[in-house]
Amino acid sequence: MSDPASTKTLTGYDLIASYLRTLDASPGVYRMLDADSRVLYVGKARNLKARVSSYSRPGQHSGRIMRMISETASMMFLTTRTETEALLLEQNLIKQLKPKYNVLLRDDKSFPNILVSKSHAYPQIKKHRGAKKEKGNYFGPFASAGAVNRTLNQLQRVFLLRNCSDSDFETRTRPCLQYQIKRCSGPCCDLITPQDYARSVANAEKFLSGRTKGIQEALAAEMNAASAEMEFERAAALRDRIKALTQVQTAQGINPQSTAExxxxxxxxxxxxxxxxxxxxxxxxxxxxxxxxxxxxxxxxxxxxxxxxxxxxxxxxxxxxxxxxxxxxxxxxxxxxxxxxxxxxxxxxxxxxxxxxxxxxxxxxxxxxxxxxxKMSETATQAKLLKGVAEAFELESVPQRIEVYDNSHIQGAFAVGAMIVAGPEGFEKSQYRKYNIKGEDLTPGDDFGMMKEVMTRRFQRLLKEDPERKSGVWPELLLIDGGAGQVSSVREIMEKLGVGDVPMIGVAKGEDRDAGKEVFYRTGKPVKALRHNDPVLYFIQRMRDEVHRFAIGTHRAKRAKAISKNPLDDIAGVGAGRKRALLAHFGSAKAVARANLADLKAVPGVSGNMAQTIYDFFHENG
The missing domain is CATH 3.30.420 (Nucleotidyltransferase; domain 5)
Incomplete structure (x- = not known):
């Protein structure tokens, strides 16, 4: 419930007091809103009436709470069965609405885990982030992808578990490089028995569960036995595995003895x-x-x-x-x-x-x-750099949000656009965005056309979601990787969208395309250059390099996904078993695509109806 008719002309303490007659002692969540219906604060209460009453009495609040009360133009309430439910709802609403006066956790990315997948006879060990939907055992969280990768790297050396995808596993006819460098036991080519591989998986899970002593003792005993039998190459391999296990434990630093989790x-x-x-x-x-x-x-x-x-x-x-x-x-x-x-x-x-x-x-x-x-030292330095950008390019105010754009492609293929954001606290990676170029009428390699598409999509969304520019996500400066042509192209689309007032600078490589000789293009102003040792120039170079990195990384990921994709994965009814049978029979997905209906029916495990489905898939799609 919210906004009784009598509160419409009231604000602050008087408005809050006017709600008291409609409230009871139920637990629940309350929201304070300003005159534009933006949420100022979300709170929870064991007793809504008592909590709201505390806001209606002047003279007993901090400056922050007094400012919040003075801006309050309406309130909303939601009752819950228990105070615990109110607490959970409060935290969800704070994360969703990001109110101005709440303490707000800004960096909210998920943490990676190590997954020992159990959807295959030979389990795969890999990094996993996100919902735990895949069948298997999860270990984590780890603080960063780097921590996971380091641990995985060493675990592969110790336990020789595969990290290849199921499709790669099914199509291999000889061991890959991981086997050659002794980081995989080669289950794809039956170079280890299912029982021995299962034992390695169990040992890896024991290690990730903290039970390491028995594993090291078993490896040491096996190494000594191999040495006694003069199998020195095998003994050396076991020695390396023990060494790798020790390195994992050392890299973890302080490992508490009395605190398990x-x-x-x-x-x-x-x-x-x-x-x-x-x-x-x-x-x-x-x-x-x-x-x-x-x-x-x-x-x-x-x-x-x-x-x-x-x-x-x-x-x-x-x-x-x-x-x-x-x-x-x-x-x-x-x-x-x-x-x-x-x-x-x-x-x-x-x-x-x-x-x-x-x-x-x-x-x-x-x-x-x-x-x-x-962080405080970096923030002070960042503030100076932002002020320097405003002075160097004669901006009306110091930009609090700079958006930098770039494209990446190979002769028009796998084209992506990228946007990064920089502000008072440096690069704001949670605000980065990537754009898959969709324009079918674009000429391959048309950088102008790609940039137009990216800017159109970006600002159409901003105009839809925040036409009043009050949410803090509108850029105060755009940096475009390119010269006069790019700037003119982007300015044209922005004028068409009615956002031509957003300042924009084109960053182009200067003489000999050397870093440090960049020139800057602005609409209606002469070309500008900065002195070679200007901190603002270094700052712009860092932003340009960061958007290059992000764009190229996004492009490579898109290209790798397309290259590694197996068309058999898209056929309804073709699971791992049928795919394995088809590849064993024909040798490759391309050969399956060229096969006639009779040949498809001859594959073990492929019925007449399934053969027709496979045949129709390739002939209707290409």
Whole structure:
């Protein structure tokens, strides 16, 4: 319910007081909105009437809350059965609506896991990010893709598990390079028995579960036996596997003895900014750490910031068995109950004061303090660079959001557009966007046409989602990779869309296409160059290099996906078994596509109807 008729001309304390007669003591969630119906704040309450009443009394609030109340033009309420439900709903709404006055977790990417896939007779070990839909055992989370890749690299050397896709596995007729460099046992070519491979999989899972001692002892015994039997090459291979296993354990750093599974969360606040460090402890192993910089006003207590972080961080993640925090929560019991309900098991929240757990928290706090100091230093430098850009190119204001665009293709094939974003806090990678070029009437390699398509799609979406330009996602400066032609082409499309007021600069390689000799094109202004050692020039070069990197990476991923795609995967009813039979019979997917109906029917396991389906697929599609 919201906005009684009598509140329409009221604001601030008077408006909030006018809602009290419509509320009761139910638990629930409330939203404060401004005159433009933008959500200012989302909160939860055990007793809605009591909580809202606290906002209606002047003289007992911080400056931040007073500003929020003064901007409030309407409120919305939603009752829940329990306060726990209200807490969960509150955190979901905060992440979805990103209210101005809430503590907000800005970096919300998912963390990678290691997956031992069980959908195949010879399980594959690989990195996995996202929903856990694939059949298999998941181990994680790891703090970064780099941490996963390093661990996978060493695990392959120790346990010799395959990392190839199922389609690659089915089509191999001889071992790949991974086998040659002793990082795979060659199950694709029956170079290991199913029983021995299954034993390796089991050992890998034991290691990822923290049970490593028995594995090392077994490998050592096997190495000694091979040496005694004068099988020195095999003994050397086993020695290398033991060494790789030791390297994994060493790379993990401090591995706690008494803490099997926990997230260690340290919070440091300074100068109106906050840093949260999260260390992931799983199977008594340190699987890395990640830092966060939640948006705060600087007036909140550490307990408020920590509670907001914990609630939002675990709103779409499974919590571990234990949270070790540097600061307590105002509603610790309620948060523990909410996390228990989410996980379907006990979740303990504690602020340790002594022992190993306290040392872990101190380590997280130390990292948070150092990371925030670096961040504040970088932010100050970034602010100077943005101011320098405004002065160098005579902008009306210092740009808070710069969007940089580039295209990548090979003679028009696998064409993609890329956009990166830079602002006061550096590169904002969560804001990066990629565009698959869709224009069918484009001439292959038409960079002007590709850029026009990207800019059209970008600004049409902005005009649809935020025509008033109030959400903070509109660019205050565009950097286009190109010269006068590109600038003219993009300006034309922007004028047509009615957004020609957005400043734009074309960055072109200068004489001999050397870095440092760039020239800059602007509509209606002379060509400009910056002095060779100007920090602003280096800043623009970094942005251009970053958009190149992102565009090329996106293009390569698209090209690799197209190259590795097997057309048999798109045929309804053709699973791994039938695909294996077809490839064994014909030798390649291309040969299957050329086969006649009678030959397809001769393949073991392919019925007459399925043969017709396969034949029709290739002949109707090409």
């Amino acid at each position: 926990a997230d260690v969360i340290g919070l440091h606040i300074n100068g109106g900014q906050a840093c949260v460090q999260v260390f992931f402890i799983r199977a008594n192993q340190n699987w890395g750490n990640h830092d966060y910089y939640p948006r705060i006003s600087g007036e909140e207590d550490a307990s408020v910031v920590m509670e907001a972080f914990v609630g939002q961080f675990y709103s779409d993640r499974e919590p571990p068995k234990m949270l070790l925090l540097s600061h307590g929560l105002d509603n610790e019991d309620l948060m523990a109950e909410a996390l228990c309900e989410k996980a379907g098991r006990k979740v303990e929240i504690t602020v340790p004061q002594r022992g190993e757990k306290a040392e872990l928290v101190q380590g997280a706090l130390r990292n948070a303090k150092e990371s925030l100091a670096r």
